[in-house]
Amino acid sequence: MRLPLKWRSVAVALSLACGLALLVCVPAAHSQADDDLDDYGSQEKAEFYWSRLRYTSSYEMSGYGYGFGFAGWSRDYPKADRQFLMALKRLTRIQMRSTEQVVSLKSDMIFNYPWVYAVQVANWSFTDAEAKRLREYLLKGGFLMVDDFHGTNDWQRFMAGMRQVLPDRPVEDLSDSDEIFHTLYDLGERFQVPGEQYVNTGRTYEKDGYVPKWRAIRDDKGRIIVAICHNMHLGDAWEWADMPEYPEKFASMAFRIGLNYIVYGMTH
C-alpha cells in the first residue's frame, strides 16, 4: 500500500531532518567528547602522566566509543588506562596522575609528556606536520609504546604510518636479554597476551597474528624509542584484569610488560 503524498512528504522531510540532525549533533557530541578528552588543563600535577595518543585514523574518522564513529585510538579507553595506573601506583615509586589523559600531535603540548601509548595503530595516519612532530618527539627523548594490532595486513598499515615518521630507521626484534625486559621485572620468557576474545574462543591470536612480536625502533645510541607490541593485546588484558574469566597469567604478563616499558622509557 502506498502512503498518501502528504505522508510521503512528511517521511522524506523527517528523514532529511534526522540526517541533518545526525550531521550536526553527532559531531557536536563528538566535539563534546573530544573536549572531555582534551584534559591538558587538569589540575592534578604529577611527574608521570599516562598519555594515550589520539591520532587521525586512516578511515578519517575520529571519535570515541563503538558503533558509528568508532576510532581505533580509543580502544579499551579509559578502563584499560585506569586499571593500569592502579598497578603503576601499587607496584612502583613513580609519582603519577591518578587519571589518564589523551594527547595528540596537533600541538606541542605532547612534548611535556615524554611517554605515550597508542593502540590499533594499523589505523593511524599522519599529516606532514603530525609526522614531523612525532619524529621530533621521539628523537628528542620521547618514548612511544604501540599495542593491539594483529597480523600481516595490520603490520603493513602500521609501517606505512611509521615510515612517515621514521623512514630511515629499521625495526628489529627484541631478544629476551634486551634491557627493556629487565628494568623492573625479568621478562626473559614471555607469551602471547590475548584480547578479551580469548574468554569465548580460547584463541590467543587475532587475524593471522599467530606469533607475538616484540619489536622496537632505536635511536642512534641504541636506545629504544618505539616499542612495538605486535600480535598481542595488552590493553585488553589491563581492561579485563578484573574479569574472573580472563586468565590472571595474561593480565600479570601485560602489567609487567607495561611497567617495564614505562621504567625503560623513564631511564633510557
Add this chain to the structure above:
Amino acid sequence: MFATLFEFLFKYPQAVFARGELVLASPRPQWMLWALIAAAVAGLAVLVGVRHRRSPLAAWRLAALWLMDSLLIALLLLLLWEPSIAITELKPRQNIVAVVIDGSRSMGIAADRATREEQAVAALKSGALQRLGELYQTRLYRLGAELTRIRGLEELGPPSAPATHIGSSLEQLVAETAELPLGAIVLLSDGGENSGSLPRSALEALRSRHVPVFTVGFGSPDAAHDIELEDASVASRALAGSRLVATVTLRQSGFRGRKPRLSVSEGGKLLASREIALEADGKLQREELTFNVGAAGSRTLEFAVEPQPGEQNRANNTLTRLVSVVGEPHRVLYFEGEPRWEYKFIRRAAGDDPQLELTSMLRTTENKIYRQGIRDPKELADGFPTREEDLFAYQALVIGSVDAGYFTPAQQQLMLSFVDRRGGGLLLLGGRQSLADGVWGGSRVAEALPVVLPDAHDTFQRVPATVSLTPAGADSLICRLVDDPLANTERWRKLPYLMDYQDPGRAKPAAVVLAEMHVPQHPAMPLLITEAYGRGRSAVLATGGTWRWQMSLPLGDNTHELFWQQLLRWLVADAPDHVVAAVSEPLLLDAAHEELSAEVRDATYLPAADAHVAARVIGPGGTSSELDLAPAPNAPGRYQAQWTAAAPGLYVAEVTAHRGAEEIGRGTVAFRRLDGVAESFHTGQNRELLEQLAASTGGRYLEPAELPDIARTVPYSQGGITVRQLKELWNMPALFLLMLALKAGEWLLRRAWGVV
C-alpha cells in the same frame, strides 16, 4: 741645576744633610748658648718696651723689628758655638765602589739613536768613572743572569744576556766581596728584574753590610708603540674536550682604538680567536677567550695578540701557558629516589660525554634499585656505599629526590667526608623528597651544602618557573651555552620554562648563586648555587625540571646536554686523585730550578705519611731520569724534591707512590723551560724597582745626566772603610745671606715706617 745651586748655598751636597747629624762643635756648654740667646732676646724686649712710650711706631711694628733683631743676635750667637754636620764618609782610596752595568737584552733597546747600554757607557765615560777611580778602587761588573766581573768597558760586549736577576746578582756581589771594603754599588740598568721583584734576601744582605746602591735608570717607562701581554690566566688542569675560558691581561701604548685579533693556539693549530678593541694607553685591559682544550695530554697553549705596524717590540705579544688535559673518564654516582624524567635526561646528557662515566641507582619500587652504568654486576649490589673505599672511588655524587632519612647517619657522614676529605663534588637536585622536603637541613650533609634550607614543607612545587643568569653565572663556565657572555645571558633568558621548582632557602655567605628562578607572585629564588667545601665542592640545583629544555627546544639544540655536561664536569674536574703531583713553576722562563712535590693520600684519602714516592722525569729529546721525593717537614702526606731543567723544552714527571708492595697511586705533572722570553717583557724602565732598591739601601736614584756627579754622592756611605767627619756650617753662604737679609729687612722696614 738644583743640586749645584744647593751646594753653592749650603756648601755641601744634599746627601750630607740627608745622612748627617747636626751638632754644635764648640767645647762651650750648650746651656750657655741658650741662656745668652734668652738674655739677649729679653734685653731687646725690655729696650723695645721702654722706647715704645716715646716711639711713634705701633706696637706690632716694634714687635716685628724686635723679632728680626732677636733672630740676628741668636744666629750670631749660634755661629759662636760652631754648628757642624757629623757624617760618615768613605775613606778615599781605601774603598771599593762596584760599578754594575746591566748587560741583558732589554738594554739593547734603542732610544734617541743609542741603545740603553750605549747611553750607560757614554755616561760612565763622561767623567763619572774617572772621578770615581780617583777616589776609590772601582770594579766593573756585567749583569745578566749572573754577575761577571770585567776589566774595562771594552769587555762589556753587546747586551745579550737572556735574563736579568738584579737582586740575586747583587747578593752574589756582596757575598764575593765579604772580606773587602765595599763602599757602594753603582747600578746602571733599566730595572728589568725578571723575577718580578727584588728578593728580600738580597736587600737584607746589602743592608747588613750598609752598602748603598746608587741606581741610574735608562729607558723610558713605556715604549712609545707597543702591545704587551701581561698575563694569561687559564685552568692548569682540565678534562679532555672541555671548554675553557682564559683571561688575558694586556697593556698597550700608541695603538688606542685599534682592533687586533687575540688568539690562542696549540702546536700551530688555532683554537680560538676574536677581535678586541684596544683601550687607553697604559691601561690594564682584560679580555676573555673561550676555546676547547682538545684531547688528553700536556698542552702548551700560546696566547697572542696580533702585532701592529710600527710596533717596537713584538716578542712580548705572545704568552705561553701549560694545561694538563686528563683523558680518563671521571666517575659520577647518581642516586635517585624515584623514577622521574630528570633522571632519564641527565643520563642521556652524561652518556654523550666521553669524559663522564655516570653510574646510577634508581629506586624503582620500595625494595628494588635499578642500577645503570655499573662496571660489573657486583658494583653497588648491596645498595648505596657504606665504606669509604667504595664511595671514594667516584669523583662526584648526585642525590636526586630522596629524603635524608633513607641514608643512615653513617652514610650521611660518609657523604660529608666524600666532599671534605676526598675532595669530591656533591650535587643535590630539587624534587618531592629533596632539600627541605627531604629534611636534608637536619642531616649531617647540611654542613656541606651551599644553602641554608628553609624551615618549611612543600617547598617543591610543580609550577612552571623561568630562569635567568646572575652576574656570577654569566662568568661561569657551567652556564656558558654560547661563548659571547652577553649572548649567553640572553640565551638563558629565552630558555623554556622549567617543569617545577623548589625553594632552596638562602645561599650561604661563601656560596655563589649562578642562576635564579622566577615564579609569578614570588621573589626570585636561587636555582643553581655552588660552593667550595673542604677539599671539594657542592652545589644545589633547585629543580627537577630541566628536562623540559631538551623536549621543548628544537631538535638538535644541545642546550640541555651542554648544561649538564658542564655542570657534571665542574663537579668532577678538581676531585684529586690519590697522588697529586705539582711543580713550583709550570713555566721556567730563562731559569732551570724546579721544585717537584706530591700530595699522597691512601684509599680513604687520609694523608699517607709512610709512602715511598718516586718520580720519573722525561725531558726534551726523550731524556729520562728518576728521583725520590722526600717527606716534607710538618706536612704529612706531602713529598718534595728539587729538579734542574737542563735544557729548554717540555718535561713530564710521573710520580708514583707505594706503601710496601702496594701501589697507592700515580700522578703526572708537566712543566716547560722557555729561554729567551723573559727579556722581551716589561722592557720599559722599571723606575719603581730602581728607586726602591736605592731607598732600601740608603742609596739614591739618579737620572743618567746626574751620573757625572756620582763621585760627590757616593762618599756618604756606611759601608766599607769609613771615617766620621765634622763639616763646618758657620761659613755657609746661606747663613751670611740670611743675616744680611735680616739686617737689610729691618732697615728697610724702619725706613718705610719713617724712623730712619
